[in-house]
Amino acid sequence: MSDLVGTGVRVSVPASTANLGSGFDALGLALGLRDEVDFTITASGLSITVEGAFTDVPTDEGHLVVQAFRKACELHRISVPGLALTCRNSIPHSRGLGSSAAAVAAGVAAASALAGREPDASALQLAAEFEGHADNVAACLFGGVAIAWSDAGGYRAVRVDPHPDLSPVVLIPSQESSTKTTRGLLPARVPHSDAAHAAGRSALAVHGLTRDPAVLLDALRDRLHEPYREPAWPATSRLVAELREAGVPAAVSGAGPTVFALPEGGVLPAEIDITGFQALAVPVDVDGVRVAPLG
Structure with missing residues (x-):
């Protein structure tokens, strides 16, 4: 049995806006509206509790946070016998504010933390594979303004500091x-x-x-x-x-x-x-x- 049983992390992820006009699939900006997810490693099974304004989501393995977490655990070779998840949702769903990117980023970041790592290029690559582009997930993971692209090596992004006068x-x-x-x-x-x-x-x-x-x-x-x-x-x-x-x-x-x-x-x-x-x-x-x- 995994020695992680009984441990856990709390992950807070921001909303994001992408494209920003003509920056299609290339530009993203992180916004100060956050979802919060508690991950507790248990001895067996899967338990999901969803709170907040947006609760119409799967409560089984189909939950996007769980899918991303499982994939990231495989990447880091982490054994997770069971999982209890508590999600507090504030980011509107299906409105263009990066709710799916936030869910994916939460799962990837939680697994990275359990592996003793900060979110890095491999976390971005995994998260972007779920989304099919890296603009939202890069903003979610790293904050600020994200400039994203893809090449033969996969998905990539750089973070740049936003101007302090921006008031979205x-x-x-x-x-x-x-x-x-x-x-x-x-x-x-x-x-x-x-x-x-x-x-x-x-x-x-x-x-x-x-x-x-x-x-x-x-x-x-x-x-x-x-x-x-x-x-x-x-x-x-x-x-x-x-x-x-x-x-x-x-x-x-x-x-x-x-x-x-x-x-x-x-x-x-x-x-x-x-x-x-x-x-x-x-x-x-x-x-x-x-x-x-x-x-």
Whole structure:
């Protein structure tokens, strides 16, 4: 039997917003809205308790946190005879705020901690394999601004420090969105001019998020994925357009339908109609995943 029985860790993981305009599958930003998961190693079996606002998730081996934890334990050659999991969920599900990335990052980080390791490149690789891209999970694991890419060696990312004046507001609708569905709306090819636009704007977004937020109104404009996904969430597209017309940098958060905005001072203009959306001011998270022993 594993000598880990009776031990455990508490993992806190941030929400994230990805793409940030034209940085499709490449840019992510960690947000100060967190899920918390307690992992206790037991003698046998699996027990899952889910608390908080978002409890409609599997309570068996299908739970995404459990799947990621199991895979990471295999990677680290950790024997886990049983597991008791307590999840306290605050990140909205299927809204483009990285809830699945947070679940995966939590499982991977917990296994890394039990192996006596900090989350590293191997943790990123494993987490990104679940997601199919590294932007959200990199932001989750490392905090701040994530620049992600993939090559023959797998998924990679670097973290850069966000500008201290960023004051995000996320506008969350009741409508859910499936990443798989919205990806299906994207064309196999885009015009060369749109690709060039994306390259320039995503590079500008990195500068704006880290050095000069004044350029973000231009930097967050996209022609690579947002126009094609508009049929999935027309109200989201309308709100993004209204915010931009009012001078507020805005983009669709991840696969939508949440809107990510950066109003000056974190206050939306009074004339913006946010009917159907809940506005939530959230700080940028600079820490990424946090792990502490239980007890």
